[in-house]
Amino acid sequence: MLPSLFASEEKVQAWRVSRAAAYGAAVGALAASFKIFGPLRTGWFGATPMWDIAAAAVGFALLCAGAALLRNALARRLIWPDLR
Numbered sequence: 001m002l003p004s005l006f007a008s009e010e011k012v013q014a015w016r017v018s019r020a021a022a023y024g025a026a027v028g029a030l031a032a033s034f035k036i037f038g039p040l041r042t043g044w045f046g047a048t049p050m051w052d053i054a055a056a057a058v059g060f061a062l063l064c065a066g067a068a069l070l071r072n073a074l075a076r077r078l079i080w081p082d083l084r
Contacts, residue, residue, distance in 0.1 A: 029060075
């Protein structure tokens with residue numbers, strides 16, 4: 001059984017999509033910041049590319065929110081039909 005779908009019998013609940021999106025945005029912003037300002041960067045070439053960081057944050061937020069929605073749909077359909 002997958003660990004992410006396992007839960008004890010007394011407290012079965014769906015994942016919060018908003019929390020998954022927030023965590024995804026944080027991971028995306030951190031990854032983009034490391035790529036842009038990281039130790040392998042050889043020089044400074046003008047203005048800070050904040051649009052790249054924002055795009056990565058939005059992309060990861062959508063990815064994680066979609067994964068949470070998919071997990072909830074599968075859990076409701078296959079494992080816990082009475083999950084709210």
